Amino acid sequence: MTALASATAAATEAESLPLDRIDVSRAELFERNVEGEYFARLRREDPVHYCAESAYGPYWSITTYKDIMAVDTNHQVFSSDAGLGGILIDDNIQKSGGGGIDLPNFIGMDPPQHDEQRKAVSPIVAPANLAKLEGTIRERVGRVLDGLPVGEEFDWVPAVSIELTTQMLATLFDFPFEDRRKLTRWSDVTVAEPGSGIIDSWEQRNSELMECANYFQRLWNERVNSDPGSDLISMLAHSPATRNMTAENYLGNVVLLIVGGNDTTRNSMTGGVLALHQNPAEFAKLKANPTLIDSMVPEIIRWQTPLSHMRRTAVADAELGGKTIRKGDKVVMWYVSGNRDDTAIDRPEAFIIDRERPRQHLSFGFGIHRCVGNRLAEMQLKILWEEILKRFSRIEVTGDPVRVRSNFVRGYASLPVRLHA
Amino acid sequence: MLHIKYVEANGTEYLVETDAGFNAMEVAVKNGIPGIDGDCGGAAACATCHVYVDPGWIEKTGKAAEGLEQSMLEFAEDVQDNSRLACQIKLDDALDGLVLKLPEKQH
Ligand code: HEM
Numbered sequence: 291m292t293a294l295a296s297a298t299a300a301a302t303e304a305e306s307l308p309l310d311r312i313d314v315s316r317a318e319l320f321e322r323n324v325e326g327e328y329f330a331r332l333r334r335e336d337p338v339h340y341c342a343e344s345a346y347g348p349y350w351s352i353t354t355y356k357d358i359m360a361v362d363t364n365h366q367v368f369s370s371d372a373g374l375g376g377i378l379i380d381d382n383i384q385k386s387g388g389g390g391i392d393l394p395n396f397i398g399m400d401p402p403q404h405d406e407q408r409k410a411v412s413p414i415v416a417p418a419n420l421a422k423l424e425g426t427i428r429e430r431v432g433r434v435l436d437g438l439p440v441g442e443e444f445d446w447v448p449a450v451s452i453e454l455t456t457q458m459l460a461t462l463f464d465f466p467f468e469d470r471r472k473l474t475r476w477s478d479v480t481v482a483e484p485g486s487g488i489i490d491s492w493e494q495r496n497s498e499l500m501e502c503a504n505y506f507q508r509l510w511n512e513r514v515n516s517d518p519g520s521d522l523i524s525m526l527a528h529s530p531a532t533r534n535m536t537a538e539n540y541l542g543n544v545v546l547l548i549v550g551g552n553d554t555t556r557n558s559m560t561g562g563v564l565a566l567h568q569n570p571a572e573f574a575k576l577k578a579n580p581t582l583i584d585s586m587v588p589e590i591i592r593w594q595t596p597l598s599h600m601r602r603t604a605v606a607d608a609e610l611g612g613k614t615i616r617k618g619d620k621v622v623m624w625y626v627s628g629n630r631d632d633t634a635i636d637r638p639e640a641f642i643i644d645r646e647r648p649r650q651h652l653s654f655g656f657g658i659h660r661c662v663g664n665r666l667a668e669m670q671l672k673i674l675w676e677e678i679l680k681r682f683s684r685i686e687v688t689g690d691p692v693r694v695r696s697n698f699v700r701g702y703a704s705l706p707v708r709l710h711a
Numbered sequence: 712m713l714h715i716k717y718v719e720a721n722g723t724e725y726l727v728e729t730d731a732g733f734n735a736m737e738v739a740v741k742n743g744i745p746g747i748d749g750d751c752g753g754a755a756a757c758a759t760c761h762v763y764v765d766p767g768w769i770e771k772t773g774k775a776a777e778g779l780e781q782s783m784l785e786f787a788e789d790v791q792d793n794s795r796l797a798c799q800i801k802l803d804d805a806l807d808g809l810v811l812k813l814p815e816k817q818h
């Protein structure tokens with residue numbers, strides 16, 4: 291089927307299915323890039339939607355901007371507790387399906403533990419500390435871009451997005467640079483289940499994560515015995531709120547930062563290239579006025595929505611959009627849908643680099659779990675685009691992107707491009 | 712009609728006029744006061760509108776409310792006893808003359 295025919299078929303299916311048969315958690319919808327049709331229908335006809343049967347059991351879909359905000363800001367009722375299933379529609383990943391080691395960290399905790407640990411981690415990604423990292427990140431970005439072939443087709447994902455994200459994580463942790471690819475590997479392994487192509491068994495996952503644990507334990511020991519530095523491990527080793535953490539909890543928080551900053555930033559780096567290729571008029575605007583990078587970056591993050599959803603578990607009954615959500619129910623906030631809600635965002639399907647309020651989007655969540663890395667992510671993208679514009683006149687996308695088969699990570703496995711001098 | 716004064720960390724002052732009924736984040740955004748982003752649109756859910764209420768006014772505005780406002784402020788930087796989320800300060804005539812100081816940076 292051609293891309294157009296397949297999109298039309300998806301639109302027809304999204305419109306014709308009975309509402310109670312719609313299951314937006316099917317990962318292949320995202321891989322085919324047709325999930326938008328389903329969410330458009332839900333927003334219109336049944337914005338708080340119950341799906342009784344899915345691969346992940348029954349769940350509620352929250353699809354409008356306003357309702358997502360209502361769930362995100364009500365952490366008393368909508369819990370992130372990993373013990374109840376955590377923050378993904380798939381209970382198994384955070385609980386390792388009963389076969390793996392658990393890595394407690396604050397994204398999967400409720401107050402008060404969440405608050406204490408988040409407070410210990412947030413200074414590292416606060417503006418003052420980011421300013422210190424900026425020089426190193428810019429230099430590393432420049433070096434990667436200078437090494438790219440001009441005029442030849444290559445895959446942007448491994449050459450730029452993965453490489454730069456990995457380097458940035460190494461910078462953040464002051465991690466031995468030559469070993470940096472281990473970080474990407476550990477990130478992939480953490481969120482993998484056996485059979486996903488990344489690991490073959492829970493034993494393999496455990497043993498790789500043990501290697502990760504030992505590596506970071508060694509770094510901790512080094513840093514705890516030196517003066518406090520501005521890298522993340524040193525901050526964790528010296529902060530009163532975290533220096534007495536269990537080894538498991540330390541590893542959990544390290545892994546949270548690796549995973550949190552990995553796929554998300556990577557796919558924003560790829561998404562921006564695709565968005566500008568598909569919207570040549572916006573690219574022309576950018577070339578004429580590079581200061582628009584400041585408002586373009588949050589727009590890329592909205593347009594891409596690198597994480598399609600976050601999940602909560604109701605710990606009390608709640609009314610939402612005329613429906614009653616019961617205690618114990620699984621509630622999925624589809625950020626990817628809220629970011630296309632035209633009652634909250636003007637012309638949400640369009641990629642517009644000079645929106646007036648570009649940060650009014652859901653990609654980072656809102657409320658107490660709002661992404662701590664949000665300004666770091668924006669800084670990386672800003673540096674990337676500034677350095678790209680200095681070097682290349684255009685990034686041509688030469689073929690269709692391959693999208694990841696996931697209802698959580700919304701991103702790309704590959705994107706063929708050609709650089710123009 | 713009332714007047715609000717916003718003061719940047721470097722001392723720059725902005726005196727703005729507004730009708731009652733808006734909150735102090737909306738008024739700042741409408742008047743382009745730098746450093747108040749208001750990403751969540753006033754839901755006390757992003758803490759990009761953190762301000763310090765001038766000590767002389769804190770009794771009238773009240774301190775940060777228990778619940779989400781206090782929780783979100785916990786994660787902001789350089790929080791002080793007179794810190795508030797501007798979006799949670801509803802402006803009425805009793806606040807005519809209110810002075811709000813801005814933190815150095817926020818996210
Ligand atoms: C464009 C890039 C990014 C996107 C779209 C993104 C998205 C998100 C979202 C939606 C949440 C909310 C989780 C929830 O409500 O349950 C979150 C939390 C988090 N993010 Fe990010 N993120 C990005 C970059 C980063 C980076 C670079 C880091 C690393 C420093 C990071 C670290 C975290 C952490 C530690 C949390 C947990 C916060 C908490 O539970 O209080 N993120 N992120």
Ligand code: FES
Pocket residue numbers: 736748749750751752753754755756757758759760783796797798799
């Ligand atoms: S505007 Fe988001 S907390 Fe005030």
